[in-house]
Amino acid sequence: VVDHYENPRNVGSLDRNAKNVGTGLVGAPACGDVMKLQVEVDENGRIVEARFKTFGCGSAIASSSLATEWVKGKTVDEALKIKNTDIAKELCLPPVKLHCSMLAEDAIKAALADYKLKQHPKKEESEQKA
Amino acid sequence: GDGALRPLYMDVQATTPLDPRVLDSMLPYLTAYYGNPHSRTHAYGWESEAAVEKARRQVADLIGADSREIIFTSGATESNNMAIKGVARFYKSRNKHIITTQTEHKCVLDSCRSLEAEGFRVTYLPVQKNGLIDLKELEAAFQPDTGLVSVMTVNNEIGVKQPIHDIGEICRARKVFFHTDAAQAIGKIPMDVNDMKIDLMSISGHKIYGPKGVGAVYVRRRPRVRLEPLQSGGGQERGLRSGTVPTPLAVGLGAACEVAQQEMEYDHKRISQLAERLVTKIMSEVPDVVMNGDREHRYPGCINLSFAYVEGESLLMALKDVALSSGSACTSASLEPSYVLRAIGTDEDLAHSSIRFGIGRFTTEEEVDYTVQKCIQHVKRLREMSPLWEMVQDGIDLKSIKWTQH
Numbered sequence: 001v002v003d004h005y006e007n008p009r010n011v012g013s014l015d016r017n018a019k020n021v022g023t024g025l026v027g028a029p030a031c032g033d034v035m036k037l038q039v040e041v042d043e044n045g046r047i048v049e050a051r052f053k054t055f056g057c058g059s060a061i062a063s064s065s066l067a068t069e070w071v072k073g074k075t076v077d078e079a080l081k082i083k084n085t086d087i088a089k090e091l092c093l094p095p096v097k098l099h100c101s102m103l104a105e106d107a108i109k110a111a112l113a114d115y116k117l118k119q120h121p122k123k124e125e126s127e128q129k130a
Numbered sequence: 131g132d133g134a135l136r137p138l139y140m141d142v143q144a145t146t147p148l149d150p151r152v153l154d155s156m157l158p159y160l161t162a163y164y165g166n167p168h169s170r171t172h173a174y175g176w177e178s179e180a181a182v183e184k185a186r187r188q189v190a191d192l193i194g195a196d197s198r199e200i201i202f203t204s205g206a207t208e209s210n211n212m213a214i215k216g217v218a219r220f221y222k223s224r225n226k227h228i229i230t231t232q233t234e235h236k237c238v239l240d241s242c243r244s245l246e247a248e249g250f251r252v253t254y255l256p257v258q259k260n261g262l263i264d265l266k267e268l269e270a271a272f273q274p275d276t277g278l279v280s281v282m283t284v285n286n287e288i289g290v291k292q293p294i295h296d297i298g299e300i301c302r303a304r305k306v307f308f309h310t311d312a313a314q315a316i317g318k319i320p321m322d323v324n325d326m327k328i329d330l331m332s333i334s335g336h337k338i339y340g341p342k343g344v345g346a347v348y349v350r351r352r353p354r355v356r357l358e359p360l361q362s363g364g365g366q367e368r369g370l371r372s373g374t375v376p377t378p379l380a381v382g383l384g385a386a387c388e389v390a391q392q393e394m395e396y397d398h399k400r401i402s403q404l405a406e407r408l409v410t411k412i413m414s415e416v417p418d419v420v421m422n423g424d425r426e427h428r429y430p431g432c433i434n435l436s437f438a439y440v441e442g443e444s445l446l447m448a449l450k451d452v453a454l455s456s457g458s459a460c461t462s463a464s465l466e467p468s469y470v471l472r473a474i475g476t477d478e479d480l481a482h483s484s485i486r487f488g489i490g491r492f493t494t495e496e497e498v499d500y501t502v503q504k505c506i507q508h509v510k511r512l513r514e515m516s517p518l519w520e521m522v523q524d525g526i527d528l529k530s531i532k533w534t535q536h
Contacts, residue, residue, distance in 0.1 A: 002447075005444070005447060008515065011514070011515050013520065025517065025534075026534045027533065027534060028533035028534065029478065029479030029482070029518060029528065029533070030477075030478035030479055030482075030533070031478075031482075032441055032442075032467070032478075032479070032482035033441075034517055034518060034533070035517070036517035036520075053515055053516060053517040053520055054515060054516070054517065055439060055440070055441050055479075055516045055517060055518045055519075056441050056444065057441055057442075057443035057444050057447070058443060058444055058447040060441070060444075061444055061515070106534070110534075
């Protein structure tokens, strides 16, 4: 956790308006945890780039940092399989911090859902035209 | 140990190091003079008793009391329990109502809660945004059977100083006992039990450069305050607190009080300057920082700051070379932030973003400067990583967002 916290991977932002970028924003400031996770997906459905920003404790930052590392190189469907339990295990999170890994899983799913949503309107459009 | 450097200590509200003069005073009683102060029949007992009585006078002198009004305890938690439960139970046939505040230390709140289970009624006064109680609300809270008011002098989380003089007046006029938890106040600001019309006071050793495991409770003799003892036994401490008085610890507490009396003015001036330095430097370099609690009615050595858009625990982790504490409860089992911050109306996200800086007798200017520099550096870094900061920079109003629940 300390390593991911002190040297977080993939901090930053992608262009949220780009068609192949999915953005997930989960959590609430009132709970002390907010994660923004973005993925850039290529034409083959593979995640080529990921970025995150987190308002939260060291475990939250580490969980989202790890999440960005793990999604890179996976297809959208493979990334959806990432479970919070895997994240928690990898980081050896204590029970009191498990919600951080759950939020990271939520962030991945939210980002991928956003990406899929952006693809569908185009699909519908082309289907209507046809 | 292994030569590794230890963090700077900026958490004096949690505990303080022993003043070397206090340690000096204690050592003889930890080595050669080990008698039980209640042993009446030999020199070991007599010299031990003399030391305890001297310590008792030193504690009394610090607060303008008579030494017969000082009872040694294991600490302020026990003193608070004794004062609140002891007084309530003694007078329970005629007084069933207690007034306290929402920002008291857990041991006061918990003592009140346990009394509620015994059939007492308790009013927990709210505080204003500046952390101070509203005196009019206090006056309105009195009922015909109110027996006790308990309000802490200086708050341990945000440093605000309650209007003790005024509260004392109000209570005395209504003949209601006034108890104050002065653990964070004595030895730091002048306290006089007669000036302030205080009837009971809790004192802690390890908050004033004294040893851990000892404290005292002041119990007024004129007019007489009676209390039901919590601890039964051989009748030591006027029957109010049975148990062998731990001579070395009592001596340490007494010495700490005497040293504090001597150093109070100098310490206060120096600590005020350092506190001003810390706050001014941080606020001039970093925007969106809020100081929690009244700017004026406070003890300067306890500074609680909220750094918007940065979470408290992550900042503490970043400031790993400095021993600090936060108002966030990411460190506690629940996701809820400090009840003190909630009581002053701090927005929940800001409550998760707060850090408490403690400046004490031994804090140096260099330590303050180092802490400030690291704090500024890491707040800026964490804001770069914060989606909230990013949204605010983009002109988004965070209050308009529908956040996901968990």
